[in-house]
Structures are given as C-alpha cells and as structure tokens.
Amino acid sequence: MTRTSWLGLWVVLVTAAACTGEGPRRTVEPITLTLACYPGHGFDELVAEWEREHPGVRVELKERDYRDHHDALELALTGAANSSRIDVAMVEVSMASHFHTMADRFVDLRSVGAGALKPHYLDWRWAHGVAPTGQVTGIPTDIGGLAVAYRADRFEAAGLPAGRDEVGALWPTWTDFLEVGKRFTSASGRSFIDDAGSLFEAKLNQHSLQFYSVSGDLIVADNTDVVDAWELAVAAALAGLDRGGSPAFSDGWNDRMKRGDVNVLFAPAWMLTYIQNLAPGTAGHWDITTIPGQAGNWGGSQLAIPANTQERELSWSLVQHLTSHRGQRAIFDAHGNFPAIPSLFDHPALVATTKPFFRDAPVGRIYAAAALASRPVVVGRHQRAFMDTFRQHIRKVSSGKLTAASAWREAVARIERRHVASITSEPPDQSPK
Numbered sequence: 001m002t003r004t005s006w007l008g009l010w011v012v013l014v015t016a017a018a019c020t021g022e023g024p025r026r027t028v029e030p031i032t033l034t035l036a037c038y039p040g041h042g043f044d045e046l047v048a049e050w051e052r053e054h055p056g057v058r059v060e061l062k063e064r065d066y067r068d069h070h071d072a073l074e075l076a077l078t079g080a081a082n083s084s085r086i087d088v089a090m091v092e093v094s095m096a097s098h099f100h101t102m103a104d105r106f107v108d109l110r111s112v113g114a115g116a117l118k119p120h121y122l123d124w125r126w127a128h129g130v131a132p133t134g135q136v137t138g139i140p141t142d143i144g145g146l147a148v149a150y151r152a153d154r155f156e157a158a159g160l161p162a163g164r165d166e167v168g169a170l171w172p173t174w175t176d177f178l179e180v181g182k183r184f185t186s187a188s189g190r191s192f193i194d195d196a197g198s199l200f201e202a203k204l205n206q207h208s209l210q211f212y213s214v215s216g217d218l219i220v221a222d223n224t225d226v227v228d229a230w231e232l233a234v235a236a237a238l239a240g241l242d243r244g245g246s247p248a249f250s251d252g253w254n255d256r257m258k259r260g261d262v263n264v265l266f267a268p269a270w271m272l273t274y275i276q277n278l279a280p281g282t283a284g285h286w287d288i289t290t291i292p293g294q295a296g297n298w299g300g301s302q303l304a305i306p307a308n309t310q311e312r313e314l315s316w317s318l319v320q321h322l323t324s325h326r327g328q329r330a331i332f333d334a335h336g337n338f339p340a341i342p343s344l345f346d347h348p349a350l351v352a353t354t355k356p357f358f359r360d361a362p363v364g365r366i367y368a369a370a371a372l373a374s375r376p377v378v379v380g381r382h383q384r385a386f387m388d389t390f391r392q393h394i395r396k397v398s399s400g401k402l403t404a405a406s407a408w409r410e411a412v413a414r415i416e417r418r419h420v421a422s423i424t425s426e427p428p429d430q431s432p433k
Helices: 003-022 044-053 066-078 095-102 114-120 123-129 151-158 164-170 175-186 197-202 224-239 251-259 268-277 312-323 324-336 364-375 383-398 405-421
Strands: 031-037 057-063 088-094 148-151 264-266 286-289 301-304
Touching: 003 268, 031 066, 031 175, 031 312, 044 057, 044 312, 044 324, 066 095, 088 095, 088 312, 095 301, 095 383, 123 301, 148 151, 148 164, 148 268, 151 164, 151 175, 164 286, 175 224, 197 224, 197 264, 197 383, 224 383, 224 405, 251 268, 268 286, 268 364, 301 312, 312 324, 383 405
Parallel strands: 031 057, 031 088
Antiparallel strands: 088 301, 148 264, 148 286
16 A cells, blocks of 8 residues: 555544544644745645645645745755755756756656656657656646747837737747837837746747757857847847846846836746736736747746655656646636647647736737747756856846957857866756747
C-alpha cells in the first residue's frame, strides 16, 4: 500500500475511533508540501481543492519574485545549508536550460508515468521540460503567445483609433509601431511602451534562432534577427518611447504600473494578471490587439519535483492536479494564463472567453490564434542571462552612458566571454522554447 493510501486509512481509523470512543487518541501529524513559485501562477484555488482531496496534507505556497525564486530553487537543489526544502517548483522556460545542467537533481518524471502525457502538449512546449539526456524534468503549465495590451482611453485622447481591430491595423510592421509610438508620445506627453528592453525581447521572441544555433553554437554577433531587435529597441529608446522607464518587473516598473504610467505592454496571457493586480483602478481602460510582425512566444512555466523531496508520490499528485486539462482551464478562466494543451485551444467555452477588465477583449480567440501560430525557439543554457545582458545595455544607450555601437560591442563581448567559460565544463542545452 502506498504512503498516500496508508495516510487515508489512518485518517479513517482515527475518525472512527473518535466517534466510538475506542482506539488511539493521538492525532495524525500533518504532512506539508512546499510549492515554490513566483507571482502570476494562479494556483491558489486548485491547491485548496487538492488539499480537500488529501486530508492530512497541507501545501505551503512559497512565493518569491522571479529572480529570488530561481536562486532559491538552485540553493535547494544543491542542499546548501541556508536553503529551504522544496517539493514542487515552478521553472520559467528561459531558465529551463540552466536547470537542465543539474537534471540529476530533479525527479525524472518518466519514472512516474509522465511520458504518457507528452501527446497532450505542443511538441515544442513539452520540450522545455526535457533535458539533453531525455530526462523529463517538468510538466508545462501554460504558454506565452504574444499580443499587445494598450490603454484605449489614452489612445483616443491622443487622437488615435481606440478599437482593437483599428489599433492592430495601425502597426502591421514594427516600423509602423514606432511611428504610432512617436505620434502617441507627441500628442499625449506620456511614455508609449513600458521599457525598450521589453520591445527587444518581444521582437526577438518571434524568431526561432536567437542566441544559439540548433547545434549549440553561439550565433549572437552574426544573427540578423538579434541585430534587428537591437536596432528596433535602441530606436525606441532614443525616441523616448519609454521615457527612461524602469526595467520590466522591477520595483520601479511595479510603481509605474500602480500609478497608471504604462500605456502599452507586450502581453502574453500571463501579463494580464500583472495588469489587473497592479492597476485594478484601470479596469475598462485597457484593450488587447495583435502584435506587429509575426506570432511569437514569451514565457510560460513548468512544474518540477526536486529529487530530494521526501514526498515524491504526493508531489506528483499535486503536479498532475495543477497541470491537468481541467486545471489549466480553471487557471485560464480565473486568472488568464493560457493553457499549453492544444486540445483546449478550440474548446467552445475557451474560444468564447472575454475579459471585462480589458473592454471585453476576446482573449480566448486572441491567445489561441497566437499559440497556434507561435514557432519553437532554440534556447540555450544562458538564455535568460543573455537576454538580460541586452536589456541592460539598451538601458545604457537610453541613459546616455554608451552609444548604441559601444553598447552593442560590450554586450556581445560579455555574452561571448560567458559562453566560452561555460562550454569548458558543460555544453549548453538546446531545447525549443
């Protein structure tokens, strides 16, 4: 009999004994699972539901911001003295390749039957949770198909069209997008985008090859898609379209969101939760439309189980509950994170979903189309670090610390040094994003 079955039997026996006045008088010591996550997960209701189905088991949701969360996970995997035990952990897709270098410190989910789940997911999305060795380290929770969220009320005030179809028609290309931004800032005196670094990432996430080739070679300096994304972001920064805005998800960025100082955001479905939580007073002022250029994917997470958990069976049960078809539908309905299971994309109820906060935008239809059109991206070990390096150097241009040419050379040199240092010990992972 499994530990879960014994636990259920013991609860029944203790309950029966309490009712009859016979048998043992002591209570069962509850089991606590730690679910480590970062903001925007949407797990709360499903966790409470799972707890009700598992009497005697409590789930502690340990939420940290994005960077602190992944740092804490790495400490827990290494067994550092100051680390906390983690039973289930979120891993964001751009960090997946980094954690695949320590895949042996996660449970190989093939051992608990995860292989049977693969056909239910987009191939490229499933691959985020597969290490180069073939070990399955994580199960996808959501997908980050790209759209654009914008302040329709302020577009109208600036003399621009405000309807989602009309706004989308303003920017079929990224060049058009910059021109609309210039018109908006000139007419309104406000920033257009939140951060030029976000523009770089959104544009680059429309392309399959970014920093690494399929064989794992570094291709940053010669990849025209990276160069194009850099030049676009620099042009936006120099034109003042972000008004020197704070880096995305920083304290300064959060403050700008709360004050209502952000007017255009590159918005995967999970971004909608940030907007609603940080700026609840802006309900009805936002709308959602298509992104310039082609479809792309930004983000998404998977759930992994560290190998040092003492509750493997219960942890896997929790992962299955949170990532199931019903679980992903429930999270989308309640919070907006878009499922990673394609059989849900054409579900009538999902396709018909609208968001009152965003002027009844047809989010089901918008994000289903974005998900189906997204293409896999080759992701390497230092994907997140390299993206952040470019973001930092775009800010150096925006602040006047470096010229665009100097900032490009410095960013590429730093990336090349880090790549060379890493390949002497372990090859980068090439899993599609």
